[in-house]
Amino acid sequence: MYEGAVQDLIDELGRLPGVGPKSAQRIAFHLLATDAADVRRLVEALTQVKARVQFCETCGNVAESAQCRVCADPRRADDVICVVEEPKDVVVVERTREYRGRYHVLGGAINPLENVGPDDLRISQLLTRLADGTVTEVILATDPNVEGEATATYLSRLIAPMGVTVSRLASGLPVGGDLEYADEVTLGRAFEGRRVVGA
């Protein structure tokens, strides 16, 4: 309905998650009315993110070099790995200040309906990290929903026979919820009360 460039921008914005046609239109007209400098900053941020951000070779977290900040930090405990689904979950756990070990980002959860199987996740990389015996505990912090639980069960069956303690975040997290939306206190309690599974 709009002339070329405006409609193109509305179309592109409408492809973003959680941005419907009305929001896309609202954002486009907001950008039309704002300073060219503000739009340049957004363009620069978009360009930089694709140019500079990569995934950590060790844990799969977002990083601006071969190792992410957590993996590069010598003060973190090497004997425990917290397994999460997505890089944003690392930030959520870090915010609790309860956890001082390492991470492993799977890149999702097992989800047969969306054709995500174990081979699509960074599971073999996790097993490689456990091979030398340094790690004595793996904390499964996948989301407390069906896919996250299935992934945790799958992992505990793989890892427990290797002689590594496998734990799961305690109840206290709302079931059917999403790790991303948990508050710090609840998530901290869940760390304290983690249970050994698959023994």
Next chain:
Amino acid sequence: MYEGAVQDLIDELGRLPGVGPKSAQRIAFHLLATDAADVRRLVEALTQVKARVQFCETCGNVAESAQCRVCADPRRADDVICVVEEPKDVVVVERTREYRGRYHVLGGAINPLENVGPDDLRISQLLTRLADGTVTEVILATDPNVEGEATATYLSRLIAPMGVTVSRLASGLPVGGDLEYADEVTLGRAFEGRRVVGA
């Protein structure tokens, strides 16, 4: 909480209207995971919109040249102008396919609480367009809220003495709606504006 480039992008996205911190994070991680080509298309659309889009010299609508598509169209009627608040309202009216005249975009509505007075709107440009007597009717299609009504009243007092017919879009029940859910003011307007049928 995130490393440089990711956090910068989340901050910039969070400045957009209707995008909160959670949405900004979700969009940023979506963009991290998508093809570089998709991000380039978004960047290109943002850049093009600022480079190519301007406001029509005549009506104030968005345009990619000195005149917008409606003003440049010789088939549109020259004797009637529909006055709207924003460029997006032009699109809404066009979608009805009921209107074949010209437009005038005010760039907002009179709103004392936000310090928007008549001088901040494109009112003098509207009066200039009415000066040569070509226009015989001005349809006031500002929003049916307090600011839109105030703006319509202000404009009708300015324009009616010039010998131009001034009309206001009808207020009433939305088609496909339900009498039970109509608010009192709307229902009152629907009674006021009732039309004789079946005569």
